[in-house]
Amino acid sequence: MRRMPTPAFDPERFRREARAVVDWIADYWRTLEPRPVRSQVAPGDVRAQLPPHAPNEPEPLSAVLADLDRVIVPGLTHWQHPAFFAYFPASTSGPSILGELLAAGLGVQGMLWSTSPACTELETHVLDWLRELLGLPERFASSGVGGGVIHDSASSGLLCALVAARERATHLQSNRHGLAQTERPLVAYASAAAHSSFDKGARIAGLGDAWARRIAVDARGRMDPGALAAAMDADLAAGRVPCFVCATVGTTASGAIDPVPEIAAVVARHGAWLHVDAAWAGAAALCPELRPPLVAGAEAADSWGFNPHKWLLVNFDCHALWVADRTWLVQALATRPDYLRNAATDSGGVVDYAEWQVPLGRRFRALKLWLTLRMLGAEAIRGRIRAHVAWAGEFASWVAADPRFELLAQPSLSLVCFGLRAGDAASRRLLDRLNAGGTAFLSQATVGDRFALRLAVGAALTERRHVEAVWAEFSRLAAEAAQSA
């Protein structure tokens, strides 16, 4: 009997169709600039153009690509657009996408060392490279009791660090794993400007909002170590266990950098776990001249994480997390059912990354980091980061020199928070008008008690002229608003 071709897994068909998809992507990049940065569709517009039921019969790729152009692309906000300055960048690069494609093509599950040894070892190795490139302390190297792991997101990294901290704190009181609350509640701390993933992590880890404390910040958005010490001391005196402190290097609103060395001294007095969330800013530690404030105090941290998927030209998702002592993470998350039993795990001589994360299965994410670092080289990545920082600095100087505008926070790396001196309502209207124009896209933040426009430079395609153009547009719109007022 003749073997039927398997359309789902036919190498020759894939070769042909993959080329068409790669061409489609290359054309998309080439034609990004004239498109409106932000999607213009209304809720429901996209679904209204999709058939109500899934097809029974196969359709050709050409039909799908036609719908991609017709239905999907108009419903996109173009995160890779050179004038995308909102939130934080979700940067990507050709090599990273090729790594993603290879990961999908190989289709391996790297949950255990034994389920695909190269998947685990490449990840360990590339994170050792990255640790060295960022100038992070030796204690995070895999050669000791620490090491790195790739998570999907900074939120997952924080959750796992918190669960490891919980394990360490409760281990001292009982030998039952995974215990969130004993008679003495565990308490976690982060600054008022820390990311919302802190609250989410505390809820999931069973501490809850009640025992997730937000610590006051100074005028520049940095955690006040004195207020942290007071809160931890008060909790201890009340019979609670100060368990986990998350310091932020580069807050989401304004890029503020917590004083990690001072925080570490407070944390050490309580024997609590210190986690550093450097999700966005961490990438800049690749540049030695930008590094010192970003890694200060890291030698006292129990865990340190950042998102290569934000500013390191690696596509989403890729969060790098290092722990100084993997014991607690593994003790908290290892379950070791019979059906996964294998000689390598039993030997104790390998890393099983399923024990460092929430899901069991895991993708071969190290490939995209490996291809990005190898095919671009660290120096080219540094060059992009330096350019972004320099252009943001120029933008900040234009803001500062214009009497209509003011800086609302000290510029941080490639992030500038600013507003109109005419007040928050005027700033809000200005942002709405700029975004409605479609030539650029920015988001907002609350800085102090002010409404701030927030320019985050970091898309791989951004050039200086795009930063100049968005300033010219702000200037024009501000003049127009003054005229009509």
Ligand SMILES: *Cc1c(COP(=O)(O)O)cnc(C)c1O
């Ligand atoms: C972006 C960001 C996060 C959350 O990142 P995810 O990877 O999307 O979970 C956490 N902390 C900070 C400081 C961030 O900027």
